[in-house]
Amino acid sequence: MTDASTEQVRSEPVSGRAAAGKATAAHGGGDLQMRSLTKRFGTFTAVDDLDLVIPQGSFFALLGPSGCGKTTTLRMVAGLEEPTAGTISIGAEDITATRPYKRPVNTVFQSYALFPHLDIFENVAFGLRRRGSKNIKQQVNEALELVELAQMGRRKPGQLSGGQQQRVALARAIVNRPSVLLLDEPLGALDLKLRRQMQIELKRIQTEVGLTFVHVTHDQEEAMTMADTIAVMNQGRIEQMGGPTDLYENPTTTFVANFLGQSNLVRAKVTSRGSDVLEVEAEGQAFTLPARRSFSDSDEIWFGVRPEKLSIGQGDAAEGLRGVITDTSFIGVSTQYLVRLPWGQEITAVRQNDGAPILRPGEQVTLTWDPRHAFALDASQDAHAGEDFGEGELLGSKG
């Protein structure tokens, strides 16, 4: 390959990208499947009987608190950790016993681990050179084009920003045309603004190349913005799996309700169970919720409403919950209120800053909501499960 043809690739980013996308899609692969996948370290079970099918070409997020087994799961898929039990396959091929470098899988770790003495081009070319690939220049340039670093090929990693280095790490993985790309907290080292920018970039790249992305994160907002499907993991198990909106709107456990955003859970008793509507009673007041949003067979439930579904009214109203504001946090796009109810419990309400005056602690308010937004969870579950981890990541209110 001559320099002239390299130049041509460089000056035609669109065709370069299209080619990169096509070549990758043609590689095929199939769904990534884990069957009864288990990993024990001594007596401790880090990954517990995991059954998971990740459709080819999807952007899948494994979301859960620190220590729940996310990295261990990825390491087993990559072949860096041997499963105690269970199998892993891609399409029809069982790769459980396949050596790591022979798996059609690449990993981008939180620490990019670029070679500091090699320039960006050579960092990306590294895997191709080792395998004795042909057309290295073209492939590397296409990959750099994809991550929008075509002009930076001759720089050293130390001369790039954190976000740019992250994109080099991504190009270095994508250039190998894996069927599955594993991303383990790849944005963890970046500041919030850059992280948001890279989330959008990553999503664009994934759509463009059509690879299967398995993205590990403990940041619920990151999982929600990027993934088609999220699996919420807790203590080595999948607690709930679904699309971002579905998981957020219909959490089936207190852990998911608390880990994915915030929830207000009030203890209640079911008084009547219709086919469409459930009637419940909490602290002497009657409420209803859609029967399909009840995830408990018991009559003892947690009655839940998300903070942004609550409307805050001033003065007395016949309906709704009365309370007193105990804390006001201005967050820019919205204001978060803590409201103490007559029985002492504090619940959270979030209001968009639409120009209405900010309410102050001490003010009497009435909270109302559309009954269609209420849900019911089993009262045998810990109302605070998953809470310690999710805090500080208020959905849509920060960043």
Ligand SMILES: Nc1ncnc2c1ncn2[C@@H]1O[C@H](COP(=O)(O)OP(=O)(O)OP(=O)(O)O)[C@@H](O)[C@H]1O
């Ligand atoms: N080699 C090991 N020996 C013993 N225990 C281990 C080993 N590797 C991981 N563990 C334990 O297994 C559990 C899961 O670890 P893992 O690294 O998968 O967590 P994680 O979900 O990736 O967490 P984080 O978000 O903090 O990265 C942890 O409790 C961890 O201490």
Ligand SMILES: [Mg+2]
């Ligand atoms: Mg980890």
